[in-house]
Amino acid sequence: MKLNRHLLIIVYIFISCAVSSYADTPYMELVDKADKACNDGKWSEAAKILQDAIKEEPDNPGNVLLLSNLGMVRYNLGLDSLAIDAFDQALDIAPSSVTIIANRAKVYAAMGLEQEAFNDYSRIMMLDSTYITARFHHGLIALRHRMFDVAKEDFEYLKTYYPASDEALIGEATMHSLVGEYKEAIPLYTEILRKIKEPEYFGARAYCYLMTDDLQAAAEDIAQALELDPNDGELYLYRAALNKMHYRPEDAKKDAERAIQLGVDPARAQEFMTK
Numbered sequence: 260m261k262l263n264r265h266l267l268i269i270v271y272i273f274i275s276c277a278v279s280s281y282a283d284t285p286y287m288e289l290v291d292k293a294d295k296a297c298n299d300g301k302w303s304e305a306a307k308i309l310q311d312a313i314k315e316e317p318d319n320p321g322n323v324l325l326l327s328n329l330g331m332v333r334y335n336l337g338l339d340s341l342a343i344d345a346f347d348q349a350l351d352i353a354p355s356s357v358t359i360i361a362n363r364a365k366v367y368a369a370m371g372l373e374q375e376a377f378n379d380y381s382r383i384m385m386l387d388s389t390y391i392t393a394r395f396h397h398g399l400i401a402l403r404h405r406m407f408d409v410a411k412e413d414f415e416y417l418k419t420y421y422p423a424s425d426e427a428l429i430g431e432a433t434m435h436s437l438v439g440e441y442k443e444a445i446p447l448y449t450e451i452l453r454k455i456k457e458p459e460y461f462g463a464r465a466y467c468y469l470m471t472d473d474l475q476a477a478a479e480d481i482a483q484a485l486e487l488d489p490n491d492g493e494l495y496l497y498r499a500a501l502n503k504m505h506y507r508p509e510d511a512k513k514d515a516e517r518a519i520q521l522g523v524d525p526a527r528a529q530e531f532m533t534k
Contacts, residue, residue, distance in 0.1 A: 286316045290325070297328065302335045323352040327359045330366070339370050357383045357390055364396065373400050391417060395426035402437050410434060425455065432463070441467040458488035465497055469504075477501055492521030499531035508533075 289312035296305035309329045313322050330345035346363035353359065364379035380397035383390050398413030414430035421427050432447035448464035465480035481498050484491065499514035515531035 286312055286319060289315060290321070293325070293328070297332065300335075302332050305332045306336065320352075323349050323356070323359075326352070327356075327362060330359075331362055334366050334369070339366055342366050343370075355386055357387050357393070360386075361390070361393060364393070368396070368400070373403070376400060377404075391421050391424055391426050395430055398430050399433065402433060407434075407438065425451070429460075436463060436467055439470075441470045445471070456487075458484040458491060458494070461487070462491065462494050462497065465494075469497060469500055474501060474504055490521055492518040492523040495521065496523050496528060496531075499528065503531055 289308055293305050293308040293312060296302075296308060306329060309325050309332065313319075313325055313329075316322070326345050326349035330342045330349065333339075333342035333345060343363060343366060346359055346366070349359045350356065350363070360379050360383050364376045364383070367373075367376035367379060377397060377400045380393045380400070383393035384397060387393075394413050394417060398410045398417075401407075401410035401413065410430075411434065414427070414434050417424060417427035417430055428447060428451055432444050432451060435441070435444035435447065445464060445467045448460055448467065451460050452464065461480045461484035465477045465484065468474070468477035468480060477497070478501055481494055481501065484494050485498075488494070495514045495518040499511045499518060502508075502511035502514060511531045512533075515528040518528050519525050
């Protein structure tokens with residue numbers, strides 16, 4: 260599933276407490292304005308104000324937090340490389356900040372720079388073993404790159420120490436699915452969907468149903484997922500496979516073409532393009 264820029268969980272760090280001694284100064288006035296612009300989603304305005312605040316007091320210790328915010332604001336503007344630059348500057352000041360490292364890792368992952376994201380998640384795990392989101396994403400990247408031993412260690416850690424967490428459940432389901440244990444994955448995705456009705460998990464369960472020849476269940480999950488996210492190319496590819504299994508080549512071709520339009524690799528869709 261594609262990562263949607265606007266659905267990414269963003270941690271904004273507001274600095275009023277950290278720099279309370281600077282209250283009623285031009286610097287703090289700018290900080291307050293930046294805070295409001297961020298809350299209102301006015302990213303261009305927020306970026307300019309944050310930069311103005313940093314220029315106003317370049318040696319202010321609170322700038323590390325402003326730089327972290329600036330990174331996330333730039334990310335929302337689609338300025339990914341500049342976002343990374345802001346995080347790098349923040350980490351020059353506070354190299355052990357797991358929040359800033361995590362923000363940078365999220366942006367790296369969204370840019371497709373999974374090795375850099377993996378390295379950041381590894382760094383977080385060394386700094387704070389209780390940061391379960393970092394371990395979760397570390398495991399997912401390991402799975403995608405077929406580092407199964409690493410992924411297994413991450414997910415077993417989550418299952419052992421945080422068994423009630425969504426991350427533990429999702430990690431276990433994903434692990435089973437990617438190693439071909441589809442029947443074991445299905446009940447786990449069902450449990451996930453009781454709590455988190457996201458298209459990603461309907462799609463994941465649909466894939467498992469396809470691989471176990473439960474075509475009716477797969478069709479229902481694909482329909483549910485497309486209702487929630489009609490612009491996910493992977494779902495159209497799943498439906499193309501389903502249509503081909505039902506001997507509907509024209510429908511399969513249309514879905515494959517739509518999948519390609521939405522960014523799916525044409526090589527993956529090719530088998531559904533011909534009768």
